[in-house]
Amino acid sequence: MKLSLGSLYRPSRFPLLLKSYPISRSRRSFCVSSLSSPETSLKPQIPLFLRPPIYSTTLSDLRKWHDWAESLASSVGSTFEKSDNGPDSSLLCRELKWLLEDAVEDHTLVSQMGVENDRRVRMRAHVDELYNLWKQRIQERRPFQYVVGCEHWRDLVLSVQEGVLIPRPETERIVDFVSDVVSKDQELKRGVWADLGTGSGALGIGISRILGSEGRVIATDLSRVAIAVASYNVHRYGLKDIIEIREGSWFEPLKGLEGKLAGLVSNPPYIPSKDISGLQAEVGRHEPRVALDGGVDGMDALLHLCDGAALMLKPGGFFAFETNGEQHCRALVDYMENNKSGSFCNFEIIPDFAGIERFVTGFHGKAI
Amino acid sequence: MGCSQEGEVEAKKEEKIKLGREKASIASYCAAAVSEEHDSLAPSFARVPLGMVFATQIRFWGSQAAPEQSTSDGLTVDGILASNWTILDENEGDWKSHATAVAQSIHLIKRRLQWRKLIVRLNMLSAELNKPDLWDDPVHAGKISREHGSLQGKMKEVNALEQELLEHIDMIKLAREENDEDLESESVKALLNMRRNSKEKELEALLAGEQDLYSCYIEVQAGAGGTESMDWAAMVMQMYKSWAQRRGYKVTVVEEMPGEIAGIKRATIKVDGDYAFGYAKAEVGVHRLVRISPFDSNKRRHTSFAAVAVTPILGDASAHVQINESDLRIERFRSGGPGGQHANTTESAVRIVHIPTGITATCQNERSQHQNKASAMAVLQSRLDQLEMARQAHLNAQHTQSLTDITWGSQIRSYVLHPYRMVKDLRTNYEVSDPDSVLEGDLDGFILSYLSACLDKDEDGA
Ligand SMILES: C[S@@+](CC[C@H](N)C(=O)[O-])C[C@H]1O[C@@H](n2cnc3c(N)ncnc32)[C@H](O)[C@@H]1O
Numbered sequence: 001m002k003l004s005l006g007s008l009y010r011p012s013r014f015p016l017l018l019k020s021y022p023i024s025r026s027r028r029s030f031c032v033s034s035l036s037s038p039e040t041s042l043k044p045q046i047p048l049f050l051r052p053p054i055y056s057t058t059l060s061d062l063r064k065w066h067d068w069a070e071s072l073a074s075s076v077g078s079t080f081e082k083s084d085n086g087p088d089s090s091l092l093c094r095e096l097k098w099l100l101e102d103a104v105e106d107h108t109l110v111s112q113m114g115v116e117n118d119r120r121v122r123m124r125a126h127v128d129e130l131y132n133l134w135k136q137r138i139q140e141r142r143p144f145q146y147v148v149g150c151e152h153w154r155d156l157v158l159s160v161q162e163g164v165l166i167p168r169p170e171t172e173r174i175v176d177f178v179s180d181v182v183s184k185d186q187e188l189k190r191g192v193w194a195d196l197g198t199g200s201g202a203l204g205i206g207i208s209r210i211l212g213s214e215g216r217v218i219a220t221d222l223s224r225v226a227i228a229v230a231s232y233n234v235h236r237y238g239l240k241d242i243i244e245i246r247e248g249s250w251f252e253p254l255k256g257l258e259g260k261l262a263g264l265v266s267n268p269p270y271i272p273s274k275d276i277s278g279l280q281a282e283v284g285r286h287e288p289r290v291a292l293d294g295g296v297d298g299m300d301a302l303l304h305l306c307d308g309a310a311l312m313l314k315p316g317g318f319f320a321f322e323t324n325g326e327q328h329c330r331a332l333v334d335y336m337e338n339n340k341s342g343s344f345c346n347f348e349i350i351p352d353f354a355g356i357e358r359f360v361t362g363f364h365g366k367a368i
Numbered sequence: 369m370g371c372s373q374e375g376e377v378e379a380k381k382e383e384k385i386k387l388g389r390e391k392a393s394i395a396s397y398c399a400a401a402v403s404e405e406h407d408s409l410a411p412s413f414a415r416v417p418l419g420m421v422f423a424t425q426i427r428f429w430g431s432q433a434a435p436e437q438s439t440s441d442g443l444t445v446d447g448i449l450a451s452n453w454t455i456l457d458e459n460e461g462d463w464k465s466h467a468t469a470v471a472q473s474i475h476l477i478k479r480r481l482q483w484r485k486l487i488v489r490l491n492m493l494s495a496e497l498n499k500p501d502l503w504d505d506p507v508h509a510g511k512i513s514r515e516h517g518s519l520q521g522k523m524k525e526v527n528a529l530e531q532e533l534l535e536h537i538d539m540i541k542l543a544r545e546e547n548d549e550d551l552e553s554e555s556v557k558a559l560l561n562m563r564r565n566s567k568e569k570e571l572e573a574l575l576a577g578e579q580d581l582y583s584c585y586i587e588v589q590a591g592a593g594g595t596e597s598m599d600w601a602a603m604v605m606q607m608y609k610s611w612a613q614r615r616g617y618k619v620t621v622v623e624e625m626p627g628e629i630a631g632i633k634r635a636t637i638k639v640d641g642d643y644a645f646g647y648a649k650a651e652v653g654v655h656r657l658v659r660i661s662p663f664d665s666n667k668r669r670h671t672s673f674a675a676v677a678v679t680p681i682l683g684d685a686s687a688h689v690q691i692n693e694s695d696l697r698i699e700r701f702r703s704g705g706p707g708g709q710h711a712n713t714t715e716s717a718v719r720i721v722h723i724p725t726g727i728t729a730t731c732q733n734e735r736s737q738h739q740n741k742a743s744a745m746a747v748l749q750s751r752l753d754q755l756e757m758a759r760q761a762h763l764n765a766q767h768t769q770s771l772t773d774i775t776w777g778s779q780i781r782s783y784v785l786h787p788y789r790m791v792k793d794l795r796t797n798y799e800v801s802d803p804d805s806v807l808e809g810d811l812d813g814f815i816l817s818y819l820s821a822c823l824d825k826d827e828d829g830a
Contacts, residue, residue: 168709
């Protein structure tokens with residue numbers, strides 16, 4: 001009796017999910033081919049450190065490249081830092097070390113990068129490409145994470161590429177909040193969570209790993225590149241049974257889950273439109289505007305998310321949003337207290353490690 | 369005739385061997401009984417009536433030190449030493465010289481283990497273990513029984529060495545009496561093996577401290593004097609990296625604060641591997657450099673200083689100090705600007721401040737903030753553990769100082785590159801005339817001479 005009930009319920013647990021879940025069907029390629037017509041299908045790029053080591057070069061040629069790259073980095077001094085708070089040469093030199101780590105198969109050989117060493121090392125990119133990549137990094141200010149195709153975030157290494165936002169260290173904290181909340185409430189741990197505007201999939205993946213095999217996460221995004229990259233990352237971490245990636249605007253892909261979500265997290269675009277033009281070159285020139293621009297005061301998406309949260313969260317459900325800073329946090333709490341009176345409780349404004357009030361968290365009130 | 373004589377010899381030899389075996393088995397029976405009782409102490413205590421346990425234990429814990437062992441003709445280890453036989457080269461194949469070398473090693477090992485103190489301590493621990501209410505405090509009881517087990521193990525090992533040495537001598541003497549060349553050469557070979565292995569054992573005895581086995585952090589901080597001393601600090605750090613790599617340890621840079629022009633203001637590395645702390649603790653203190661500074665356009669001679677601290681990374685989780693989340697303040701190391709979506713940076717270093725003690729830890733080597741935080745927490749944990757150890761055991765000379773405790777006066781070693789070339793340890797007077805090799809990590813001579821000096825000066829230990 002109990003058994004048959006359970007199996008009866010299972011298919012209806014995700015009514016929408018079954019209809020629009022494209023990833024499980026395309027087992028062989030994790031690009032979301034079934035979402036779009038074949039000619040516009042997106043194949044995610046493979047991060048440098050995962051590419052096969054099919055190239056090779058001598059240690060002395062590698063050394064030549066390294067010396068060239070280092071002097072290019074040194075020539076930057078603090079000019080980027082002064083102009084738009086960009087990286088100084090010491091940061092660039094560390095990035096250079098990491099680039100080498102990702103590009104050379106046997107990293108222990110790097111320390112023997114002598115001048116006259118003809119020993120060959122296997123590489124994941126041709127040396128000529130390394131020259132190109134480093135030029136792009138310095139001259140075009142292409143973000144380091146796009147250069148190597150990945151970002152280390154929490155204990156994950158996430159694939160990223162142009163068209164998807166590089167996850168920020170600040171955002172790691174949201175996973176800690178979720179971890180705290182579910183450690184106190186087992187019911188939330190077993191519920192359905194949503195990460196809206198998932199980008200590379202960072203939050204969705206981080207949360208899935210906290211929830212474990214009992215959890216369910218739906219991660220959405222409007223951007224097709226984000227969908228492809230997030231699906232690739234989900235696949236890489238073997239989380240296909242826990243996270244589902246859905247394409248669409250904010251709550252649209254969650255129809256049918258009203259009042260059912262155990263938790264909702266989002267780091268939506270929150271930069272005021274007027275600030276976009278003055279952004280640090282790595283961000284303004286290279287990252288997608290749709291991931292950054294939050295409208296006139298930067299709160300368009302955040303307010304929309306608050307409205308939706310009142311509708312989608314179940315009683316006792318948890319939410320966490322990242323914001324542009326103190327002003328946003330205050331305004332958001334005000335908005336929820338005044339316009340959604342009674343639907344939310346236990347608000348908290350939490351600073352990031354730089355001391356900037358960055359996050360708003362709270363719970364859906366028991367009574368709606 | 370030959371027959372009867374041979375029979376006699378056989379019988380004699382058998383008797384000897386039997387005698388030796390008996391002696392051996394009595395000794396090992398005692399040891400086994402003690403250790404068995406020790407191992408089963410905790411569980412059995414609950415089951416057996418108190419009085420009974422008390423009685424049985426007295427019997428076993430009573431006989432700690434084995435009676436002095438000797439060969440069948442009464443030769444003891446001390447006797448061998450007193451004979452003053454000359455020690456020849458290993459290849460000479462002279463048994464007396466092998467025996468003397470081994471006896472000397474045993475003597476040295478005993479001294480290093482502080483033999484007499486060890487026996488007194490062992491008796492004390494035994495008495496403690498015999499107390500019927502011992503297990504009312506399981507944490508304390510666990511500690512006592514662990515220490516007892518470890519000291520007991522050391523004692524057994526030395527006793528076994530002595531016994532083995534004397535048995536080989538017995539055999540050689542016997543073989544000579546009987547003109548049994550095979551037996552003789554076999555026994556001499558066995559002695560030679562002992563002689564070779566005992567060097568290793570001497571070294572192990574140097575590293576018998578409670579925390580010696582663990583991995584450690586090494587921190588180096590530049591003294592006053594600007595770029596020249598920051599460059600010196602970087603050289604010292606490089607020296608430890610190379611030393612650790614030579615020894616086969618895994619080295620990770622945890623934190624590095626570069627100087628403006630050259631070198632480092634401070635840095636921390638993690639050295640992973642057995643006995644890393646045991647060796648590296650010998651390096652704690654201030655290291656002094658004298659040279660013509662490459663940063664001085666007038667080519668003057670400069671003296672600079674770098675301070676070194678070494679912290680063990682305790683393997684036993686139960687030994688850790690409990691840290692309350694609410695006592696921590698976590699800060700981004702280099703921040704500024706609005707952050708969040710506005711910024712792209714690969715700098716995700718964090719600094720953790722333990723508010724009650726003011727102790728801080730930074731990590732900037734990892735590629736994510738989360739990992740930097742985890743590494744910094746591990747450093748903080750070790751520093752707090754060390755503080756606690758120092759607090760608990762300020763009488764215990766084994767603990768090392770933290771960087772803040774090290775006064776710039778406590779110089780331990782001097783590296784002179786000009787006007788002459790020499791590295792000299794001010795504690796042991798050990799010196800080397802080739803500074804380059806030392807700076808390339810050839811430090812074992814300094815470390816071992818210091819460790820032995822520390823222990824061997826305690827003459828009455830044995
Ligand atoms: C600041 S990024 C955050 C990405 C990711 N969650 C992270 O923290 O790294 C905002 C994301 O929201 C997505 N986005 C923008 N407008 C959206 C919309 N109307 N519906 C769903 N996602 C949207 C963008 O494509 C982008 O991936």
